[in-house]
Amino acid sequence: MEEHSVETTPQTFIGNERIGGYDALREFFGQDVKDDDETTYQPVIAIFAVAFLMALGLSWAFYGSILTLRAFEWFIAISMSFLAVQKLQDVETFSTMFLNYDLLAQKWVRYGYVYPFGEALAGILMVAGALVWISAPVALFIGTVGAASVFKAVYIDKREIKCACVGGGSNVPLGFVSLTENLMMIFMGVWMSARAMGLF
Incomplete structure (x- = not known):
């Protein structure tokens, strides 16, 4: 050498x-x-594609049909869980990358370490359809903070940085994908809360 x-x-x-x-x-x-x-975008495409197919498989197994409302819920919840797994592989690297754009993590650094656990918890509970009083507020909170952070970084500050959405070592650009992830969490937080309250 x-x-x-x-x-x-x-x-x-x-x-x-x-x-x-x-x-x-x-x-x-x-x-x-x-x-x-x-x-x-390959890691994100792989995650969403497998989550979608798993949701259809679960729907077929439980309801005998792939076209169910529960399949849609499972798709989002499984996607959240998979994305959390990516972040949990190396929480230190994720949190460092997350600090580049997340507004709450910039104020309270520990949030970058808590975030992937919160996302995993919300996703798993939503897959199970259990403890909505925990999963819905967690998803709503982290989704709202995340959406505001991504919107500010990408569409207001016009920054071109990597997204920590699939872990700290990813080459996925911050933008539409990360905003979609956060909007999905907001939607599920509201959706599951409304269902729990018997609004539909």
Whole structure:
């Protein structure tokens, strides 16, 4: 390593020529090299697609039909739970990234550590359809704060930063996706509260 002034291994050699690591080898053979800073929506698409299919599967299993109101509720609740899991993989990195734009976390840093647990709790309880008096206010609160924070950062301050919505190491841009996540939580908070009060 010292001989070739490199910091990582393995290194590839062809004849006596040092090509380099994995990316350099791909480039040498004319293959595409992934840019780690490239923005992508792939993690969010995967989460929402699997959550949607799970919701349809649950609806089919419990009601014998995929077209039920409960399937819609499950879709949002499962999406919330999956997004929380992404954040909980590395709470420290998530909270650091979250501080870049969340208004409450900027005032009270611990909120960045509490947020993913609150989202997971609300999502799990909403999947179960239980303890609405806990899940609905939690979803409503974190959704409202989140929506206001994203709206300010993206649409008022015009900042171009990464979203912490799928964890701290993501390359998903802050904007429509994160706003949608928060609006879904607000909707579910209001929806579940209204159902619990027997309004429909």
